[in-house]
Amino acid sequence: MYDSGKVIAGLVVFAALFLCPFLYNHGSMTAQPKPSLDTPAIKKLAAKRCVEDREFMVAHHMQFLNEWRDEALRNGNRWYRNKAGEKYLISLQNSCLKCHSNKKEFCDKCHVYAGVKPYCWDCHIDPNGSKL
Numbered sequence: 401m402y403d404s405g406k407v408i409a410g411l412v413v414f415a416a417l418f419l420c421p422f423l424y425n426h427g428s429m430t431a432q433p434k435p436s437l438d439t440p441a442i443k444k445l446a447a448k449r450c451v452e453d454r455e456f457m458v459a460h461h462m463q464f465l466n467e468w469r470d471e472a473l474r475n476g477n478r479w480y481r482n483k484a485g486e487k488y489l490i491s492l493q494n495s496c497l498k499c500h501s502n503k504k505e506f507c508d509k510c511h512v513y514a515g516v517k518p519y520c521w522d523c524h525i526d527p528n529g530s531k532l
């Protein structure tokens with residue numbers, strides 16, 4: 401007869417090791433990217449906030465950028481007032497990429513993971529030279 405206690409202990413250890421990566425990654429096999437917020441402009445902010453709240457930016461920054469473009473080019477308006485009433489310059493290069501000056505460690509990190517390649521940089525310039 402084998403020692404059922406040891407078998408069970410073995411199974412528990414196996415299950416724990418096997419489940420570990422799933423638990424750490426919330427069920428996905430590859431680690432979610434962690435876009436870095438470590439930039440000089442963000443360091444200087446008293447309140448570490450984006451133009452709109454984080455959840456909104458994560459979910460809607462693509463459409464949001466299109467709205468900014470239309471606002472600037474069709475309506476000739478270069479200022480955006482957010483939900484909290486704060487004013488931001490409407491500019492991909494001089495606003496988004498001023499705070500997020502680490503495009504490689506920020507925008508690109510998510511985009512590579514998600515397999516998207518925004519074509520914006522055919523024309524717009526990343527002040528730090530990333531062409532992805």
Ligand code: HEC
Pocket residue numbers: 435437442445447448449450451453454457458461464465488492495496497499500
């Ligand atoms: C004034 C500085 C500033 C500007 C301008 C700015 N951001 Fe942000 N952004 C931040 C900060 C700070 C955070 C982190 C917010 C938080 O954690 O609540 C952030 C978060 C984000 C996030 C979510 C990242 C994550 O993983 O949680 C996205 C996406 C984003 N910004 C995109 C943009 C885009 C696109 C623009 C231009 C339309 C922009 N940001 C303009 C400072 C800025």
Ligand code: HEC
Pocket residue numbers: 435458461462465496497500506507508510511514516517518519520
């Ligand atoms: C938290 C992760 C994350 C960060 C940070 C992030 N993006 Fe994205 N972005 C995505 C995802 C995911 C998509 C694809 C979404 C979809 O197709 O619905 C996307 C799509 C886009 C698109 C549309 C591309 C297309 O082909 O449709 C643009 C433009 C864009 N991002 C710009 C930016 C810019 C500029 C920054 C940095 C300032 C940035 N993003 C930072 C996750 C991120």
Ligand code: HEC
Pocket residue numbers: 465466468469472473490491492493494518519520521522523524
């Ligand atoms: C074919 C070239 C081209 C491509 C590709 C392009 N843009 Fe633009 N974009 C322009 C030009 C030209 C302007 C006008 C610049 C100005 O008047 O300041 C502009 C202006 C903008 C503006 C408002 C002003 C500013 O300085 O940021 C935003 C926001 C913008 N584009 C976002 C985007 C995004 C997001 C993408 C990718 C999904 C993109 N653009 C792709 C050429 C392009």
